[in-house]
Amino acid sequence: MGLRLTNTLSGCKDEFVPSDPQHIKMYACGVTVYDKCHLGHAMQAILYDIFARYLRFKGYRVTYVRNFTDVDDKIILRASQLGISPLELSDQMIEASRKDMLSLKVRPADFEPRVSEYIPQIISYIQDLQAKGFAYAGQDGSVYFRVRLKEDYGKLSRQNISELRCGVRKDVEEGKEDPVDFALWKVEETPGATWDSPWGRGRPGWHIECSVMASEILGDSFDIHGGGRDLVFPHHENEIAQSEAKSGGTYARYWVHNGLLTVNRQKMSKSLHNFISIEDAVRDYGYELIRFNIYQYHYQSNIDFSAQGFFLGLSRLYSIYRTRQRVIDYITRNNLSRSETRHPEYLQAFCEAMDDDFNLPKAMVVIQSVLQSQNEIMDKKINQQNAEELLSMECLLQDVLPILEIGIRPPQEFFHEIHSRYLTLKSLTNDWVLEKVAQRVKCRTEKNFAMADEIRDELLAQGISLLDSREKTSWELSERALEELVAL
Ligand SMILES: [Zn+2]
Secondary structure: OEEEEOOOOOOOEEEEOOOOOOOEEEEEEEEEOOOEEEHHHHHHHHHHHHHHHHHHHHOOOEEEEEEEOOOHHHHHEEEEOOOOOOOHHHHHHHHHHHHHHHHOOOOOOOOOHHHHHHHHHHHHHHHHHHHHHOOEEEOOOEEEEHHHHHHOOOOOOOHHHHHHHOOOOHHHHHHHOOOEEEEEEOOOOOOOOOOOOOOOEEEEEEEHHHHHHHHHHHOOOEEEEEEEEHHHHHHHHHHHHHHHHHHOOOOEEEEEOOOEEOOOOOOOHHHOOOOOOOOHHHHHHHHHHHHHHHHHOOOOOEEEEEEEHHHHHHHHHHHHHHHHHHHHHHHOOOOOOOOOOOHHHHHHHHHHHHEEEEHHHHHHHHHHHHHHHHHHHHHHHOOOOHHHHHHHHHHHHHHHHHHHHOOOOOHHHHHHHHHHHHHOOOOOHHHHHHHHHHHHHHHHHHHHHHHHHHHHHHHHHHHEEEOOOOOOOEEEEEEHHHHHHHHO
């Protein structure tokens, strides 16, 4: 069976059939760039990037568009507080957002259009809607969309026009024919954020931006349109109304909506003091832990960040890298060569999970099972059959872990990063730990086991546990140490 997607438009989990069997076109609403990006933006960018990566893994060509909204009230307000022009502010924030995405290992979309670069197209789009009777200039000079003329309006959010929440009263007074109509072009004069138009100087309404950028790049009809659940109404409803009024055909065929991000089950907001910027989160937790946490939830549900979740994630990541290191050592020690064959059963299980509405928690269970099987094989005496098993699992992991961008670093790099972070937190040094380890080795060779145990306990009290093998003694962080590292 192929990919199935929960489609907000149909309300069902639909079989996904792209218009062009080889080429998938996807648009996701991006960031309004008035401030630094936060974990909510990270979650959304990571999800749609993974969708694109998985579809490419399946052999499709994918064109993925994620826009920047760089014309908006919030940008204008914040720019004036900072004493800079709105476009100057959005330039800075786009630059910061690109840096954030890089630090999360989110690949750039194929197209990252900015509203300010599409003003002539937006104007001619609105003129076309006006010519078709769907748009009119109100008494205040602004241009509005005639919602009641679009008979299927409300089909995405499942509302009747008669039950719609009316627009804010201020808008009604400004000159709309009908309170449910929404602005396509707002006439006003804000230096640096307005453009000349047939209706006077002004700027585009929010919804028209996405309709225009999507159709300019992907065409009037495309496969997947995504965004946060909070965008279903009015943003996406209005996008559909405008786009289908203009083209007469279907706009996006599958509407995918992700849940929102919460911190300790509360909505993230500056006033609740639980606002986490991407910059801070990557510094404090690392990009893999942020990703791991996201993969614990289905994209449609709200994704919660908590100290408990981070702790679980970090202990799992720690154990993933322990297995990765063990496999590398095992392959080297036994002089095995790489396999070109992906383990067929686990490949199927992974694809089944992802094809089931991008079920990341299920996919993660498959990854955990692969790692567990690898450990079981390495616990046994080596023979040709189980070496081949292990190598085909390794081949599979080499292909699927990069989709999730997890567990693919050299394990030593991961351990070094986590360990340094912990040692700094505890004001300890790597040299101190190594010296203690050496002292203990010496005690053991001298059969001074009491002293050796004392050193072991001293290290454990600092969150460092020792692992003795025949060849050497190494160290890792205790559970408690991992917990301390991720306390929110
Ligand atoms: Zn949008």
